[in-house]
Amino acid sequence: MKKNIYHILRGKFLISDDSFKNWRIIILISVLAIIMIASSHKADQKVYEIAKLTNEVKELRSAFVDKRGKLMQLKKESFVEVEMKAKGIGISLNPPTKIIVRSQQEQ
Template identity: 35%
Template sequence: MAKNKKSNINLMDILKGKFLVEDGSMQNWRFVLYLVFLAFVSISSSHWVNKKVVKIKQLDEEVSNLKAQYTDAHRYLMKMQLEPEIMRQSEALGIKLTDEQPYVIVKKIYDQEP
């Protein structure tokens, strides 16, 4: 019968790194490399998400800026469509309103029967 080796691992053995150099330490190395890989994936995904959050914030600021520009342009356009503004600009071009009523030309179309 083979004796089972009793595992007496204490804190000092872990701090000295004996679990990485003893017989059968290949399993321990695999586990350590797995933990390093998981840490790398966790850190890189955290940085990736942080970049996305910053980009979203920049785009939100740009959208709010464009909305403000749209509001200003819309307000200016509405002002330009008012009658006093149109009259002021047309007078600058030399166009004035007349006091005479315009003539209405009516053309009557007669149906001709064949």
């Protein structure tokens, strides 16, 4: 047992006659480790991008709600009345009347 551990520490399994089998396994494990590290980095990049896009969506939704609130304020009759009084236009005291236009073919 002690002799096997000593051979591993000295690296004799890499230079012995049947070392080709050992080298294939070592290269395979190295390639798999590189692939695993690369996929981990890609996953991390996607997580960061998702977090960035989530923050952007929150900001855009907040801006949308703010603009919608301002639009509702601008559409109120009381606000329009104040703005028109500032320009010298008042509210009509007579209600609007419906104008019906008949085409000449109906007559």
